[in-house]
Amino acid sequence: NPNSTNTPPENPNARTIQVLDNLCKYYDQMQDQWRTLAYRKGITTLRKQPIKITTAKQAAALPFIGARLAAKIEEIVLTDRLRKLDCTRTNPTDQVLRLFLGVYGAGLAQANKWVQAGHRTLADLVASAKLTESQEIGIEHYDDFATRIPRAEVEQHGAIVRNALRKIDPAFQATIMGSYRRGALNSGDIDLIITAPNTPLSALRSTIFHTLVPALFASNFLCATLASSWSKSDTDTGTKWHGASRLPNSHVWRRLDLLLVPESEMGAALIYFTGNDIFNRSMRLLASKKGMRLNQRGLYRDVIRGRNRERINEGVLVEGRDEKKIFEVLGVPWREPEERIC
């Protein structure tokens, strides 16, 4: 979580932020996006304060801090803890749900089903739940995938992919994205964009899925495919590969995500894959308020929406190639990747 890495201990509200960040992480694990967003915004506000905020009244006067969050801030200052956090740590159903949500590919619906079916441990799932192959791998390497990856190791994984690519076609480029591009000291996974000049998606797809991925399996760098949009059909436009990789001499499996991007869509893909997810959501919302649409392929104008903001047409592509230009057209001042933490 970017919040935890960004608050120096000398910040007057460091302890309050630390405790709130733990609650925020809990909501994030529970996939409660609404509360996660609210807490991230409140934490960002608190981090900017030059003095220690000690009372609920003081806190409630600040932007993005409502009455309930303000009360929690006062509670932390007074008691050095948060009862809500203590509860979430001891509630057994929550604990099991969080455990199951940590399995690769398991969403809230799946995790809830497992809880409803009476499963309480990963061993229960292995013994008696019907699992997909990816879920089996997710359980087998549960601890590996839950461990943050140091920045230097993210770079090593990136370098191995780059070296393999260079041997296949020197024109291909791999760029490390996600939390790494935002400057994080450690990452949950390794996110790579792969592109090549003047190369249509179909050619990118065939090089990556036909040559690169098999070569990296053969060298024992890749250890598993968890999700892949590769299919034999040439009309298929899938662009992602999710799996696991490991460094030579290491037994720890890391999550690796590849995204294939034609040059003409690089700008939009850079924005999407840099994140963070909340920043992306706010950019998309802004686009839709301006009659535009932003997705991982481009920024579109003349988008017509119905009563409930549902989209009626595709819109006309304005910009896909240039990251800075997309900010400009949207009327958003440029933000360095390090500043895209909401």
Ligand code: DCP
């Ligand atoms: N993304 C998004 N919405 C999602 C998932 C991802 O917008 N539901 C985008 C923003 C993310 C980027 O893709 O920053 C990479 O996704 P990750 O899940 O790998 O997240 P991060 O790299 O940001 O964090 P972590 O260090 O946990 O991997």
Ligand code: MG
């Ligand atoms: Mg990531």
Ligand code: MN
């Ligand atoms: Mn990822």
